[in-house]
Amino acid sequence: MSRDVTLQSLDPRVTRLAIPTEQEPFVGVPEGSHLQTFEVFHQAKSGARHIHVGSIHAPNAEMAMVFAKEQYARRSQCVNLWVVKTSEVIAFSPDDADLFATTPEKDYRDASGYKVMQKILAWKQRIQQEQSQQQQSE
């Protein structure tokens, strides 16, 4: 990238700030100087579960709440938010993805595999038949 990039804004707010027009060489961000991140969980109505909606940078937990409110509860209904330090989330390692590899094959664990409704209907039909036979014989 060229070093002699100049910034010239037409925005009066920017011109007022008297930002130097010569851009200084990029020096990078020192290790550890980034703000920590927090994970945000959004609750749409009382009693509903909190759903993870994303993450934010914040210097501490209180500021994370301040930022989360505008970031994630500004455009949709919300009654509560949780914020959790990303570093405190306990997760599997990406290397352990093979733990879950055969799950899709185990379709016998899929609740939709049960034909419960058909059995219930068959049972109801049988009861009805028995009752009507009883009435006829009486």
Next chain:
Amino acid sequence: MEHRAALEDLLVRMADDALIYGHRNSEWTGLAPILEEDIAFSSIAQDKIGHALALYTLLHQLGHPKPDHMAFMRQEHQYRCCHLVELPTQDYAVALMRHALFDYAERVRYEALRESAYKPLAELANKVRGEIKYHVFHANTWLRLLGSEGTDESRARMQAALDLLMPYALGMFEPSPYDDELWRSGIFPGENAIRSRWLDDIVPVLESSGYRVPSIEALEPTVGGRRGYHTEHFQPLLDEMTIVFRLDPDAEW
């Protein structure tokens, strides 16, 4: 309608404060220190302009021009905002300290108005309660982070901002010739009452957040805004804020 002039004066003062404060804060949109703060501070600015719109709408119902015309078509001396909201901010510390001083006053003002004998204003005060609660929460968090939890530099810059702004903040409560009438009619308790409740709130917050509060009695409040006398910064602000609207005031947006 009884007490009409007193009520209109109150509504114009509050609406102009909200509009100009909202506009000044919106100047940080895209420039605030970090993305998350940019969004939060811009959103607060937008809320304030919403409050201004609601108040100008009440004035319109009392026979004043349309809200957009109230906001953009008046002459400088017709605005009734205080000097605190007019000040340009080139240092984010000043923007944040003004935010704390102003929004604590807004909270006291709207809290009192929930009991107002003028029902539309009481309804508005109830409606914006949650927004103002958030604005104060945001201000508090920054006050502490840059004060008692901050560095020498952050504390020094915030303290300098407080020393600069306190006389202007006291100017928010410039007495009105209608104060007595507003109080007697149950519309609004008057500027003196709001000022003393504000001091009861803000002084302990500032002190516990690590700042020295200047001696209030020794300060000369910066007044004049409520009578149409403004700082040198106000006309340039109006020029910039109104330039697009004035190109074609009848345009459909």
